[in-house]
Amino acid sequence: MPVMKYDPQEIDRKWQERWAKDKLYEVHEDSPLPKYYALTMFPYTSGDLHIGHWYAMAPSDVHARFKRMQGFNVMHPQGFDAFGLPAENAAIKRGIHPHTWTMKNVENMRLQLKTIGACYDWSREVITCLPEYYKWTEWFFLKLYEAGLAYRAKAPVWWCPHCQTSLANEQVVGAGECERCSTPVARRDLEQWFFRITKYADELMEHTGLDWPERIKIMQRNWVGKSEGAEISFGLEHPGVAEKELRVFTTRPDTVFGVTFMVMAPEHPLVEKLTTPECRAEVEAYIAQTRKESEIERQSTEKEKTGVFIGSYVTNKLNGEKVQLWIADYVLFSYGTGIVMGVPAHDTRDFAFAKKYDIPIRVVIAPPGWKGQEFEDAWVEEGTMVNSGQFNGLPNVQGKGAVSDFLEKKDWGKRKTTYRLRDWLISRQRYWGAPIPMVYCPECGIVPVPEKDLPVLLPEDAEFRPTGESPLKYHKEFVNTTCPHCHGPAQRETDTMDTFMCSSWYYFRYSSPGYDKGPWDPQKLKYWLPVDLYTGGAEHAVMHLFYSRFFTKALRDMGLFEFGEPFIRLFNQGTIIAEHQKMSKSRGNVVNPDEYVKEMGADVVRAYLMFIGPWEQGGEWNDAGMNGIIRWLNRLWALVIEESYTEKKVDAAAIKDLHRITHQTIHRVTDDIAKFRFNTMLSALMEFTNYLGKAQEAGNVDKASYHEAIDTLLLMLAPTAPHLTEELWTRTGHPYSIHQRPWPKFSADMAAEEMVTLVIQVNGKLRDRVSVPVSISEAEAKDLALQQERVKAHIQGKNIAQVIYVPGRLVNVVVK
RNA sequence: GCCGAGGUGGCGGAACAGGCAGACGCGGCGGACUUAAAAUCCGCUGGCCCCUAAGGUCAUGUGGGUUCGACCCCCACCCUCGGCACCA
Known part of the structure; x- marks a missing residue:
């Protein structure tokens, strides 16, 4: 391990204190400079910062500092995502109140974050679990409700019969057991709140004008999963059932003559009524079995398809045939109509299902050159329609339209677009979240809490018992209230909101965090938003980023602002892994940066993380290579502080070379930072340092040129090593602060090779x-x-x- | 299974409008300094052929192809890592 030539702890501390005292990174709206909003995804208050957080924060800070030097009024805020399940678990396990636990973590993490030496404007800090913040989270719920974007519906949750509580997916462990008491869990339907995100499905698939990674855009489009087809009505005649039809969604209306069975989702409400007595026992057993399975299990390709005949039939109106009705777990109630038509000849899943249960397979789309032989496998490619009445002979591609037209004319169905995207379920049966500001009145029904009564505060004296009972549900003073409408006795909603709700608008709040007349100061929001650059992990590709976009579009439509996209440019850094795995507390492979920082300073850790490789790639944490960074910065220190420059044999060609190399380096470094290629930026700076070391030895350039080159090197290194460069800058007689100096200017003439x-x-x-x-x-x-x-x-x-x-x-x- | 990213020295990685493969750094080897070690500095460091040098030759997951020229483009395949998960 190299010996450090300077005391990083002392230098870090000195400059961090000075910058804070001078409010060097606080920004205001009255600047003559163009604004630039640089945002890094805020951390969850898990307890402490690991090296992965640094990997997210340090390079984005380098970019923000670079933008500052380029003459932008850069807002680079930081805050905490503070509501969530772990706080509540800690409360139950260790008897610490979630608020206490969370705020202790905030204190700790804030101190750690400060050691990074980032240009954060801490005066804008936002903490989502404080009433001054969640008051507005509740306010947004009311706005969405008023806009008709919030509604109540039944939805299944994991339910532990022993704890009498709902569980998050991650609380279900092993073979479907409660993580706390190991009781087998099952799905249970509860009335819950949803946001109508599907209303924006089409717009959310669009990313025009956004500088986002292609793969994220693709993931989002797949998440929306738009598919066009038709809804088709099948005739139903069943004693005691009012419905005279079952409707299915299909992307293949051209295959409707090939239907030989129908499959309903086991939880479909009509299953119960349509099941005949002789099938009942088997059907009920199957439904019970399905209730234990997670959606992922149900949809696993590994698993063999299973299903049960329920004894009833529907009629295919196009050819008058009777079609047998089945239930199977692979049909999801939440997608389409929850009923699927089975066309084994032209769908691989249906083919496997029909083979297994001996259901007829009828060809209706003939492959080219088909002679009537049986299929070995489903034919899903194009072909000619056969066995399809008046449509025979038509290419199936045209058949889709023709059949749809016919269905619409007969009123047996209609063209339809379906989405994979589902509405956003925001209810959580927990304490540590923003309360849903709703009241249930026996007289007036569902009544929103008036705006003037916000926030609905979380009661501080809630009890956290290991029974798993929701602390709010059993808190009488919280639950019992009066109806805002008729002033009669009423009850509060006891569910809280999904924490994605809090993170869907925090980037607006940074514009004016202290504002209390609204979620933000409209003038300030107008100045700062939208976010110019958002960086964070790709794991948020669909959830957080998607919800935030929905939020922005919904608020735009309420007239709160004019833009429709929150994040203009998006960049995803890779993941730092340790022992070939993602870092996590439970795996016990978390690398803590504090010791490294203490020993060699923030600048070394910052630079090393960026030197490992391309930022978007992430990589295995291995501190062996850190020596290289320490040696380099030591050499730089020696060059600037210890070795004075003396002209030996000044040579015009050498001066020209020095200027050329300097400007070539400016070009490389500028381009690399702009494109987040920090690893090659550092290579360029190392090469330049080595070059200057040789120039110093040779003494063949004039003093002024040499010192100018050193200054340029320090300026270019300033974003990466803010503490060290500040120290060197002031020690070489320059006025404080290097972080208020402009970025070196590139000259193409100077850089040109002869x-x-x-x-x-x-x-x-x-x-x-x-x-x-x-x-x-x-x-x-x-x-x-x-x-x-x-x-x-x-x-x-x-x-x-x-x-x-x-x-x-x-x-x-x-x-x- | 589908979608996406990627496979380059002992290691992290450079080079991608098709044009010097291995920048920069780690590690290793040799040397200087030292009583010695660490630190530091200097030199070498993909394989093979060749006494050495000069030179030659093979090398970017595998096999083909396009091209004057391929890490880069095309086809087929094999691995690794992310994402999605029977979406009707």
Whole structure:
């Protein structure tokens, strides 16, 4: 381990205190500079910061600092995502109140975050679990409710019969057991609140004008999962059932004549009524079985398809045939109509199902050259319609439209677009979240809490018992209230909101965090929003980013602002892994940065994290390479502080070279930071440092040029190593602060090369290289190439077929 | 299974408008300094052929192809990592 030439702890502390005292990074709206809103996803208050947080924070800070130096009024805020399940678990396990636990973590994490030395404007800090914040989270619920975007419906939750409580997915462990008491859990329907995100499905698939990674856009489009097809009515005739039809959604109306069975989701309400007595026992057993399965299990491709015939039939109106009705777990009640038509000949899943249960397979789309033989597998490609009445002979692609037209004319169905996207379920049966501001009145029904009564405060004296009972549900003073409408006795909603709700608008709040007349100061919001650059992990591709976009669009439609997208540019860094796994407390492979920071300073840790590789790739944590960074910064320290410069034999060519290298480096570094290529940016700075070390030894440039080059190096390094460069900058007699200096200006003239290395190949193989003036003509270059001894040796006795010249690059002599 | 990203020295990674493969750094080897070690500095560091040098030759997951020229483009395949999960 190299010995450090400077005391990083002392330097870090000194400058962090000074910057804070001078409010160096606090920004205001009255700046003449153009605004730039640089945001990093805020951390959850898990307890402490690990190296993965640094990997997210440090490079984005470098970029923000770079933007500052480039002349932008950069807002770079930080805060805490503070509501959530772990706080409540800690409360139950260790008897600490969630508020106490969370705020202790905030204190700790804030201190850790400050050691990064980032240009955060801490005056804008936001903590989502404080009433001053969640008052507005509740306010947004009311706004969405008023806009008709919030509604109540039944939805299944994991239910532990022993704890008498609902469980999050992650609380269900092993083979479907409660993590607390190991009782087998099951799905149970509860009335819950939803946001109508599906209303924005089409708009959410659009990303025009956004500078986002292609893969995230693709993931979001797949998440919406738009599919166009038709809803088709099948005739139903069943004693005691009012419904005269069952409707299915299909993307393949052209195959409707090939329907040989129908499958309903087991939880479909009509299943019960349509099941015949002789099938009842088996059907009920199957339904009970399904209730124990998670959606992921139900949809697993690994699993063999199962299902049960329920004894009833429907009629295919197009050909009058009776079709048997089944239930199967692979049909989801939440998608389409919850009923699927089975066309085994033209759908692989249906084919497997029909084979297993011996259901007829009827070909209705003939593959080219089909002679009537049986299928080995489903034919899902294009073909010609057969066995399809008046549609016979039609290419199936046209058949989709033709069948749809026919259905619409007969009123047996209609064209329809379905989405995979479901409405956003925001109810959580827990304490540690923003209360849903609703009241249930026996007289007036569902009544929203008036705005003036917000926030609905979480009662502080709630009890956290290991029974799992929701603390709010059993808190009488909280539950019992009066109806805002008729003033009679009423009860409060006891569910709280999904924490994604809190993180869907925090980036608005940063614009004016202290504001109390609304969620934000409209003038300030107008100045700062939308976010110019948002960085964070790709794990938020669909949930957080998607909800935030929905929120923004909904608020835009309420007239709260005019833009429809919150994040103009998005960048996802990769994940830092340890022991080949993602870091997590439960795996026990968390790398804590504090010791590293203490020993070698924030600048070394910042630089090393960026030097590992491309930011978007992440990588395995291994501190072995850190020595390289320490050595480099030590060399720099020595160069600037310990080794004074003396002119020995000043040489005009050397001065010119120095200027050229300086400007080439400015170009590389500027371009690299702008594109988040921090690893190559650091290589360029290392090369430049090495070059200056040689110049210092040689003493062949004038003093002024040398010092100017050193200054340029410090300025370019300032975003990466803010503490060290500030120290060196002031020690070399410059006025504080380097972080208020402009970014070095690039000159193309200065960077231009006079000589260039021409590569000479024979048949594409490297044979020689010559240094030539950049101005060399094609004829001269080719001539020169053919004169080279090594080239001659390789073309001797052969015919020159062609000579290829790539200006400034190479000459390739092709011989036969 | 589908979608996406990626496979380059002992290691992290450079080079991608098709044009010097291995920048920068780690590690290793050798040397200087030292009583010695650490630290520091200097040199070497993909494989093979060759006494050495000069040079040659093979090398970017595998096999083909396009091209004067391929890490880069096309086809097929094999791995690794993310995401989605029977979406009707």
